[in-house]
Amino acid sequence: MPATRPAPAPAPRALLLENIHADARTLLSEAGWEVETAPGALDEAELVERLDGVQLLGIRSTTHVTEKVLENAPALRAIGAFCIGTNQIDLFSAAAHGVAVFNAPYSNTRSVVELALAEIIALTRRLTVKDRLMHDGVWDKSATGAHEVRGRRLGIVGYGNIGSQLSVVAEALGMSVFFYDTADRLALGNARRCGSLHEVLEVADVVTLHVDGRSSNSGFFGEQEFARMRPGSIFLNLSRGFVVDHGALRRHVESGHIAGAAVDVFPQEPKSRGEAFESELRGLDNVILTPHVGGSTEEAQEDIGRFVAAKLREYALHGSTTLSVNLPPLATETTPGTVRLAHLHRNVPGVLAAINRILADEGVNIEGQQLATRGDLGYVVTDIAAAASEDVGRRLRELPETVRVRQLGSLG
Template sequence: MRILICDPIDAEGLEKLRSAGHVVDVKTGLAAEVLVKEVAGYEGLVVRSATKVTKAVVDAATSLKFVMRGGVGLDNIDAAACEARGIRVLNTPEAATLSVAEHAIAMMFAAARRIGRAHELLRQGKWDKKSLVGNEINGKTLGLVGLGRIGMEVAIRARALGMTVIANRRNVKTQTPPGVGLVDLNDLLARADYISIHVPFTPETRNILGAAEFAKMKKGVILVNCSRGGIVDEGALVAALRSGAVAMAAVDVFDEEPPRPDHPLLRLDNVVVTPHIGASTWEGQNRVGMAVAEKLLEVYGPA
């Protein structure tokens, strides 16, 4: 098969596909209008989170058999358009789990101890310890909105750090890590000192945390979002941060990526931001690349 790689994939995974006889072309950073022209003639398309597989791309892909998303989530792929054309949509949800879970924990620490602000002030020559008093996480309650693969790994690590962990999830039949209490969302909002979001972006989860939900949270809560933009109402979050209802937020994902330079979340002192790097570890990237290759070979075999 001819396979077009649109976002960076670990070299080991690429070599595995090529060794199996597939023709693999790597063309990253293509503008949308260029991708529409390039995709014709390819039987496979591999993307991460950057490339958007729109209906226009699908319609132009006259030979396409599959779209593979390296990682979790399919919100950058028009799955309905693919289904209408009989194009299979695949992903590798398990590959980046540990990387994202560790980033969520790191962001929680960064927010609790105001590490980003401390770094910024010290780089400016300001030794301002008094304004940088933070919080311990030991003994605090962490509320997980979502308890899938990533949420469960966050729960395990948070428990090891001495936190009480409660969670809200849609599928109550799946396994729950020891010591994690399942609660409804309103209970979680009222009880949690820290809230970390781990649900996929779907029409049902769009803006599930908005002004009404922020009003139900403990005053001074710390919010962590390493899932997807669009799940938190950004305008409502900014208002809650400005009022002090939310003490700190740690944000790795945005409604629009990259966010515009004057985005309020980039300007507030009580926000820690990173550019959607939850899965960006060497180990995670290698696992994603290998998982892409292994799943494609499992489904389609060698050339």
């Protein structure tokens, strides 16, 4: 009788949530993954259930990957945040479980900048009020309260990738730019650095927030900050929903102290398209509310889909951690015709020697080796001539410093 062939190994699985661009699915499918997609976000219990057997997870800003999720997803190797922020992921726990996290820190910068500029112009011209009156059948041709943005002072709070690019484009429109950042940032063009947040608020006609999602920014902008803004000024938040006191913003808009506002992010957001949206900012004159679409242009989502999916692919196939936000960064070089061992470990003296001692004991010849460290973690990739035996894998896993060991297969 002919020998029975072993059944082929099942394809590795990936799960992409929150309407991630189709290019991400295509890239991963072509690299050998079975890709499942879902249009909305998942809560903690749903995510735990769906991650059974999943190696790669793709999310945007609404799905939260908690310590409980990570503890219950032993197959998970990497998470792609198809957005800028990663505060929706427990990065410390992900690193402790040997799960790499990647994001897209630059891909949607231009989209957010263009939305901010469009809203600044619309609010300064009070186009929202004019538009509503026209739809109500009222012809109100008047220049009262409408201004050019040329010559007005823009205050940028947070001068990172988005804030600095907004600075350049706003200056090209004739605005004077002032900015404040806790980090030491280089001023671009004629932008002027302010020594404190209060200094920005007291000088700016328009204040726009572009801060990151660290927990210390919660409640960052509230009653005192709005009170310090110039009478008749404009306020924008396209950063994080939890940084602004929306009750205080409503009071200052209703009093007329703030002439207009645009908000793209909210403390609680619906998990999927079509769900009901509630906010105390609804119904206010000259207030623009958008459903977290700062980076939601087709161009940005296509770039993000390709960029993050490529990072997930390169990590899964070759062990590359370039631009990982939680693991030691290692731009791996391939040694053709070899098999790769990837070893994530606690960063203490002697681990590399212990790894190489095990390989020597088992008669494994090293063809190439690279090491990187970040904080409490070390990461070493070792290229060997042939697949390692089960004993090699077992001994590496048994090292007390080991977080995770992977054998990545043959390299081209």
